Amino acid sequence: MSTITFDATARWGRSAKVGLRPEPFGALAYHFDTRRLVFLKSTKLVDLVDGLADHESADAAIEAIIEPGDDRARQAHVKALASLADAGVIEPAAPAPPIGFVG
Amino acid sequence: MTAVQPVPPLVDQLTGGLDAPICLTWELTYACNLACVHCLSSSGRRDPEELTTAEALKVVDQLAELQVFYINIGGGEPMIRKDFHDIVDHAIERHVGVKFSTNGYYIDKAAAERFAGQDLLDIQISLDGFDAATNDAVRGEGSWRKAREAMDNLAEADFGEFKISIVATRHNVDQLDDYKAMADDYGAQLRVTRLRPSGRGVDSYHDLRLTHDQQRHIFRWILDHPDVLTGDSFFHLNALGKDTGETLPGLNLCGAGRIVCLIDPIGDVYACPFVIHDEFMAGNVRDPGGFAQVWRHSGLFASMREPGAAGACASCNAYDACGGGCVAAKFFTGIPLDGPDPDCALGHADDAVANAIGSAPRPTQDHSRPVRLIAKP
Numbered sequence: 144m145s146t147i148t149f150d151a152t153a154r155w156g157r158s159a160k161v162g163l164r165p166e167p168f169g170a171l172a173y174h175f176d177t178r179r180l181v182f183l184k185s186t187k188l189v190d191l192v193d194g195l196a197d198h199e200s201a202d203a204a205i206e207a208i209i210e211p212g213d214d215r216a217r218q219a220h221v222k223a224l225a226s227l228a229d230a231g232v233i234e235p236a237a238p239a240p241p242i243g244f245v246g
Numbered sequence: 247m248t249a250v251q252p253v254p255p256l257v258d259q260l261t262g263g264l265d266a267p268i269c270l271t272w273e274l275t276y277a278c279n280l281a282c283v284h285c286l287s288s289s290g291r292r293d294p295e296e297l298t299t300a301e302a303l304k305v306v307d308q309l310a311e312l313q314v315f316y317i318n319i320g321g322g323e324p325m326i327r328k329d330f331h332d333i334v335d336h337a338i339e340r341h342v343g344v345k346f347s348t349n350g351y352y353i354d355k356a357a358a359e360r361f362a363g364q365d366l367l368d369i370q371i372s373l374d375g376f377d378a379a380t381n382d383a384v385r386g387e388g389s390w391r392k393a394r395e396a397m398d399n400l401a402e403a404d405f406g407e408f409k410i411s412i413v414a415t416r417h418n419v420d421q422l423d424d425y426k427a428m429a430d431d432y433g434a435q436l437r438v439t440r441l442r443p444s445g446r447g448v449d450s451y452h453d454l455r456l457t458h459d460q461q462r463h464i465f466r467w468i469l470d471h472p473d474v475l476t477g478d479s480f481f482h483l484n485a486l487g488k489d490t491g492e493t494l495p496g497l498n499l500c501g502a503g504r505i506v507c508l509i510d511p512i513g514d515v516y517a518c519p520f521v522i523h524d525e526f527m528a529g530n531v532r533d534p535g536g537f538a539q540v541w542r543h544s545g546l547f548a549s550m551r552e553p554g555a556a557g558a559c560a561s562c563n564a565y566d567a568c569g570g571g572c573v574a575a576k577f578f579t580g581i582p583l584d585g586p587d588p589d590c591a592l593g594h595a596d597d598a599v600a601n602a603i604g605s606a607p608r609p610t611q612d613h614s615r616p617v618r619l620i621a622k623p
Contacts, residue, residue, distance in 0.1 A: 166265065175365075
């Protein structure tokens with residue numbers, strides 16, 4: 144349905160339109176606009192989605208949660224994020240404001 | 247390799263039950279201005295014990311705390327309740343999405359305008375025949391016209407994508423293409439669900455249920471129209487895809503007491519909207535601990551979350567595809583719960599259904615008003 148292409152070098156974040164509920168297997172995500180229910184099938188993926196917007200790119204967010212050089216895990220998480228982008232669970236995020244900005 | 251915590255397969259997680267339902271049905275009142283012959287809740291007259299406004303708002307708070315994503319509000323006709331908007335508004339404020347089912351009688355232009363301005367709100371209008379004759383035979387005279395007026399009002403108010411919901415019957419299943427065109431014209435979404443022998447449906451089921459030919463037709467039609475919603479209600483027909491490997495979209499499992507449930511107007515919690523019977527009543531939201539206590543600790547729900555036995559279906563090579571079908575449909579047609587679904591597409595229940603007519607259990611709540619006799623199409 145979504146036309147967004149997932150670019151792992153860009154900054155991503157969880158959509159404000161999405162509710163995330165922890166479950167033993169990971170989490171249930173529910174998109175309030177599309178009314179789609181999405182399963183996050185591991186707790187690691189949930190951590191990744193939660194911390195996504197804190198990193199300058201999706202790639203960087205993935206690197207932070209996998210063992211260095213574990214290419215297989217990296218690819219698996221890229222694939223998982225791409226499908227979450229397609230479902231609208233995550234979306235392109237604006238860069239974080241500069242540190243120290245108090246305006 | 248990254249160390250991965252072993253996690254049971256997802257389907258086992260869902261079968262074993264979640265900490266809170268994904269969604270639930272909440273029938274706000276047994277009062278209804280109509281008397282549809284297949285009404286799941288045998289609605290008509292208000293029950294004096296129905297939840298008060300304060301109690302209903304408290305239920306909303308409990309559901310919000312459990313992070314239930316959305317509730318399906320129904321009835322009866324939910325808009326008959328004077329506090330209908332208060333309950334809906336409170337749910338939306340607490341970020342619990344609302345979809346409500348209505349016959350459309352009370353969606354005038356003003357109501358449509360009001361709904362159009364609300365986030366997290368979805369409306370589902372029931373229409374059980376593409377034309378007035380087919381619809382009114384089931385839902386009552388004049389109901390087709392009122393439903394169409396409500397749709398016109400929503401479209402005019404620019405509500406967006408509302409839903410047109412039909413229960414597939416012997417008389418309307420040939421109209422699915424017409425329905426789809428109607429929904430597309432309105433910019434609405436079509437929803438087609440299964441007829442169940444629940445509520446007043448225990449009496450009308452045998453006249454309205456699909457024939458085996460019609461089952462094959464609708465199975466194919468749903469596969470060909472993946473954008474049509476089904477409430478995951480036709481999973482029993484997956485037996486038809488066992489040779490080709492085709493399955494209908496959705497979770498394809500019975501979610502009763504596992505991922506869904508029903509709160510009825512007096513606060514009783516049932517395993518699903520289709521089993522209003524004491525045997526499937528798990529508790530009441532007025533009990534100490536409220537809804538969460540019932541969901542998490544009811545003995546009934548614990549037993550329903552156990553893996554089911556294939557029973558009489560064990561030797562059927564389609565069992566993995568259909569899972570034995572719908573518990574409610576079996577119960578109200580007098581079939582053992584480990585027996586075949588009465589609408590088994592392979593015909594394995596045909597004799598049992600015919601033999602049990604007259605001896606099957608009846609719903610334990612009946613709020614029907616005296617029935618008017620109307621002509622069949």
